[in-house]
Amino acid sequence: MTARVALVGAGGHGLSHRRTLKDLAGRGVLEIAAFCDRGPVEPEPGVPFFDDHQKMLADVRPDAVIICTPPHTHLGIALDCLSAGADLLLEKPPVTTLAEHARLLEAASGRRVQVGFQALGSAALTAFRAAVPSGAALVSAAGAWWRPDTYYRRAPWAGKQAAFDGALVNPFAHALMQALAVADGFEPALMELERYRTRDIQTDDCTFMRLTDSDGRRVVAAVSLASVVFVAGEIRVGDAVLEYPTDRVRWPGASLYTEISGRIGLLGNLLSDEPLIVPLERTRTFTAVAEAIVASPPPATIHIDTPHPDGGGAILPGVDELVRQVAATGLLPSESDIPWAVPPHRVPMKEVTHAQTEHRRP
Ligand SMILES: NC(=O)c1ccc[n+]([C@@H]2O[C@H](COP(=O)([O-])OP(=O)(O)OC[C@H]3O[C@@H](n4cnc5c(N)ncnc54)[C@H](O)[C@@H]3O)[C@@H](O)[C@H]2O)c1
Secondary structure, three states, X not given: OOEEEEEEOOOOOHHHHHHHHHHHHHOOOEEEEEEEOOOOOOOOXXXXXXXXXXXXXXXXXXXXXXXXXXXXXXXXXXXXXXXXXXXXXXXXXXXXXXXXXXXHHHHOOOOOEEEOOHHHHEHHHHHHHHHOOOOOOEEEEEEEEEOOHHHHHOOOOXXXXXXXXXXXXXXXXXXXXXHHHHHOOOOOOXXXXXXXXXXXXXXXXXXXXXXXXXXXXXXXXXXXXXXEEEEEEEEEEOOEEEEOOOOEEEOOOXXXXXXXXXXXXXXXXXXXXXXXXXXXXXXXXXXXXXXXXHXXXXXXXXXXXXXXXXXXXXXXXXXXXXXXXHHHHOOOHHHOOOOOOOOOEEEEOHHHHOOOOOOOOO
């Protein structure tokens, strides 16, 4: 029987899910059951529209639901969908706390819940994991993007701490999740975090973090949204690099990148009989780390006044080099003579991850 799939949150990033739904519907894989959004969105001819997900669930009874609403709304909608008997493709970050994670996991019993970390379905990640040593002493993630001032006015929840925005927990969530996937079974014992903001926002737009486990292995992330030079997103082990947004890999000892194309789509995988690529359990450490980031003291302010050449706000000069330096050395900005840096916030992590469900290499 063809699965009937609904989408909650049909604007914003939901537009990309609409394209996937139409593509899979055209190939007979699924039937689009309904769209739901609180706001006005472009209608889809022949697809019922609802402004309330409870009413949609009661009227349509979908087999599966994609949830693409702001992060702080995920849990309530997900619990309602599971109660209505639907499987889920839940956008990242899936939930905001480990308590929510546990609650959702319990409610999901017997249902399939996939989390929207689509880069975990890439052939490039599989090849990269096979090429680098398991148990590496340092796995790191670096990225530098430009987001103009208007980015923080894109949605009511933009730049808000309580809504779970922030450079590493939202736009660079994939970088953190990819690094954790490469570090494979890594359980952080200590988090050292330097959060900075170059804008008038509650949360951070430049984040530097070092996680250390009880054996001294480290996972480091260094990301910025105030860079004039673009660093797409790099996972590094030694001199090997996975550029996760583009599925390009630089093998150990090589100087050039090779593209490894091919991704298993998360929705198709959810609807199949195959094991899930990103089951909710696999995101537990991500959620533990993200919760600790969001619960940390407010970010330090970096005063910047160098305008972006295209306008739209100021940039932090040299931050592209800094994120790569932090990723390569594992040293945080405050350990590298950066004038605006402040000492890291330290969080013991042992307790929050001791019951982690590990996802081992196949
Ligand atoms: N996987 C990815 O690469 C990726 C990329 C971008 C965003 N995201 C994630 O997708 C989610 C949505 O992000 P966005 O940027 O599209 O946000 P957005 O605010 O631009 O859009 C969210 C949509 O959900 C609707 N909405 C909000 N609350 C609702 C509710 N209770 N019921 C029904 N509709 C509701 C809004 O009206 C809006 O149309 C977030 O979790 C975000 O992190 C994932």
